[in-house]
Amino acid sequence: MSEEGEKKIIIDEDWKTQVEAERSKLRDTESTDPPASADAASEEDYPIPPASFPFLVQSIMTQALMAMGQIPDPIDNKPVVRLDLAKHHVDMLSVLEEKTKGNLDQNEAQMLEELLHQLRMAYVAMKGNA
Secondary structure: OOOOOOOOOOOOOHHHHHHHHHHHHHHHHHHOOOOOOHHHOOOOOOOOOOOOHHHHHHHHHHHHHHHEOOOOOOOOOOOOEOHHHHHHHHHHHHHHHHHHOOOOOHHHHHHHHHHHHHHHHHHHHHHHHO
16 A cells, blocks of 8 residues: 555644643642541542543543553552453444444544544554563
């Protein structure tokens, strides 16, 4: 295949910045005393992001990246490589793409396609190094 027909991998560094900001915020909240019980925590303390298609896709993508060791495990802050689990998450996104075909707007479809391509390339690279 010619170079013109090949897709280029564009790694979006924004997700790394977002993860670091969330990790920093989590560390800050851990340094304060936690609520006495789960019931004592208010919605303002731990806001839940609104449900959306991009948030769903990003959640699954984050799980895939964690399974590839690209994002450290939040419990022990060490990368854990589970390629079988990474493949499962990539396959889940593939199913989502297949089942939503024709029902997504252009931006959503393009985001999912590009993200899947990047995850597949990262998986192949990790599998080659295993």
